Amino acid sequence: MRILGIESSCDETAAAVVDELGHVYSDVVRSQVAAHAPYAGVVPEIACRDHLRAVGPVVERALADAGLGLADVDGIAVTRRPGLVGAVLVGVQFAKGLAWALDKPLVGVDHLLGHLLAVFLRYPDEGVPRAAPAFPFVGLLVSGGHTALYRCDGPAPPDVHELGGTRDDAAGEAYDKLAKLLGLGYPGGPVVDRLAHAGDAARAPVSLPAPMAHGLEFSFSGLKSAVARHVARAGKPADEAAAADLCAAVQGALVATLVKKTLAAAAREGVPRVVLAGGVAANRGLRACMREACEARGLELHVPPVRSCTDNAAMIAYAGALRLARGERDGYDIGPERRTELERLTKKGRGPRAQSPTTIIR
Amino acid sequence: MKLLALTTSTRRSGAAVLDDERLLAAATHADETSHAERLFAIADEALGRAGLGRADLEAVACDVGPGSFTGVRVALASAQAVAFALGRPLVGVESLRAMAGAAFGEAAVGDATACAALLDARRGETFLAIYDAHLAPLLAPRHVRNELVAAELGRAAAGRALAVAGEHARVLGLEPVAGLRLVTTPATDLPDAAWLGRLALAALRHETRPGTAPVEAVYLRPPDAKPMPP
Numbered sequence A: 001m002r003i004l005g006i007e008s009s010c011d012e013t014a015a016a017v018v019d020e021l022g023h024v025y026s027d028v029v030r031s032q033v034a035a036h037a038p039y040a041g042v043v044p045e046i047a048c049r050d051h052l053r054a055v056g057p058v059v060e061r062a063l064a065d066a067g068l069g070l071a072d073v074d075g076i077a078v079t080r081r082p083g084l085v086g087a088v089l090v091g092v093q094f095a096k097g098l099a100w101a102l103d104k105p106l107v108g109v110d111h112l113l114g115h116l117l118a119v120f121l122r123y124p125d126e127g128v129p130r131a132a133p134a135f136p137f138v139g140l141l142v143s144g145g146h147t148a149l150y151r152c153d154g155p156a157p158p159d160v161h162e163l164g165g166t167r168d169d170a171a172g173e174a175y176d177k178l179a180k181l182l183g184l185g186y187p188g189g190p191v192v193d194r195l196a197h198a199g200d201a202a203r204a205p206v207s208l209p210a211p212m213a214h215g216l217e218f219s220f221s222g223l224k225s226a227v228a229r230h231v232a233r234a235g236k237p238a239d240e241a242a243a244a245d246l247c248a249a250v251q252g253a254l255v256a257t258l259v260k261k262t263l264a265a266a267a268r269e270g271v272p273r274v275v276l277a278g279g280v281a282a283n284r285g286l287r288a289c290m291r292e293a294c295e296a297r298g299l300e301l302h303v304p305p306v307r308s309c310t311d312n313a314a315m316i317a318y319a320g321a322l323r324l325a326r327g328e329r330d331g332y333d334i335g336p337e338r339r340t341e342l343e344r345l346t347k348k349g350r351g352p353r354a355q356s357p358t359t360i361i362r
Numbered sequence B: 001m002k003l004l005a006l007t008t009s010t011r012r013s014g015a016a017v018l019d020d021e022r023l024l025a026a027a028t029h030a031d032e033t034s035h036a037e038r039l040f041a042i043a044d045e046a047l048g049r050a051g052l053g054r055a056d057l058e059a060v061a062c063d064v065g066p067g068s069f070t071g072v073r074v075a076l077a078s079a080q081a082v083a084f085a086l087g088r089p090l091v092g093v094e095s096l097r098a099m100a101g102a103a104f105g106e107a108a109v110g111d112a113t114a115c116a117a118l119l120d121a122r123r124g125e126t127f128l129a130i131y132d133a134h135l136a137p138l139l140a141p142r143h144v145r146n147e148l149v150a151a152e153l154g155r156a157a158a159g160r161a162l163a164v165a166g167e168h169a170r171v172l173g174l175e176p177v178a179g180l181r182l183v184t185t186p187a188t189d190l191p192d193a194a195w196l197g198r199l200a201l202a203a204l205r206h207e208t209r210p211g212t213a214p215v216e217a218v219y220l221r222p223p224d225a226k227p228m229p230p
């Protein structure tokens, strides 16, 4: 079963052909980063216009790379939520148009579920085969718009239970805002990662504690204000070496929190498997620290290749293929939705702590 | 040639199926908040009443705006996909041109030799264009502050009779402006899929390699985006 996946929820237009075993036949991602860079963030109307111009050529390329015609695919999967509604809309209408014209099965996919399942993708050029994780696993989803820990009992939305999420910024958003404070450009994650690699946190002019929050929740606003205060006092780093040391401190603090909470979640759930997902899972520091920590605790760690951490359509096609394999199918009346369909526990902002609606009896 | 025409750029969306000049069937949907969800249902309704299947279509036409930014993208993303999937040409038609085409085509313009088409551009503005009887633009599509529309049209009329299409003309109260002849049929009030289809078929007859150039949306306004302070 070969499924064409389409993704347009934020600032990447992507299309891919994948089967229900996760084999990737093609994987095309067109990034809009350059168009948004002058604004230091994604401008919705610019994103929507760009998706509309790009979606046709990107889909055409994905089919050509897979050596297939549209008539050869067994279904169309598309990101339906969450995201910028106007951006998601372009992919959804395009996917519906393809499915409608050729009477192909259509399935909408939750983008966050796509991220969590990206670890199951198998690329032909990967070399050493990776073992797929068994269920259940604890998934750390760290992206530009979302950050949460999930207990995943299976690959369908009702199998995915949030254990705790962020109270303020997402991890990727925190990276982007910190990079902006330090004048490092947009998007911030990759730059901070690169500089941190060359820097030394011990030489940084300020010590940054790992940001803390209650239980399995996250909060990154304290770290952001600490860095803002430092910059207000001492100015932006004078040279690349100073920036590298500060980035090492920032990255160290962020990564320490992510690792600590993930281990706590695995311990609390009694689940011996951890999966990383989302754009920030591309972070070298996070991958290395999580690897070390999981090894020390005897936990299995499953990390997707970098290209399937950031937004892509292969993960959408795969999640859609699983839906189709379960016999599910959507009508041509689906539309874009702003919020995820996954269970949410943590509410943003202050307020009472969430109570988990999930009881797990072991 | 059997053609499907789609419009979702305004509060009234529409789908029409034509066979050359002949309109076979059309359907509309009047709730602007659900054009994306309903578009393929009205396309199926029109096709069904025309007695055709999706695979019978030989061309696709789409309203490319100006209109609601999101609305323009609903039909254009859909039409692009349908044309690509069927391997058929896609023809873009401007919303305002379809309205003027309807005004001339339905002989609703009286003795006027030019027709202005108006759409609500929100934010106190109007999308406006003027076409001659061959639908060549005398005034290219633009956005104009509402209070300046009467003067703009008066200047363009220059003493001759000027037909004005678009329900927005009534909202602006242009009735009493000298020389203007308000056209008020359903197909001229807002872009109409059937007229869109007719103009697309005319364009297809004149094109040598139809459907090869990418069809671009016509927004007329730049995206709202403020650059980050340096």
Ligand SMILES: Nc1ncnc2c1ncn2[C@@H]1O[C@H](COP(=O)(O)OP(=O)(O)OP(=O)(O)O)[C@@H](O)[C@H]1O
Pocket: A009, A010, A011, A082, A083, A111, A115, A142, A143, A144, A145, A146, A171, A172, A173, A175, A176, A187, A188, A189, A190, A193, A278, A279, A280, A281, A282, A283, A284, A309, A310, A311
């Ligand atoms: N090497 C890296 N280190 C840290 N962060 C990174 C790295 N590479 C990318 N990022 C961050 O990942 C984010 C983008 O990830 P992703 O594409 O998954 O997010 P998104 O799709 O915008 O958000 P969401 O999936 O929540 O809708 C950006 O914030 C970027 O800074």
Ligand SMILES: [Mg+2]
Pocket: A111, A115, A143, A144, A278, A279, A310, A311
């Ligand atoms: Mg993402």
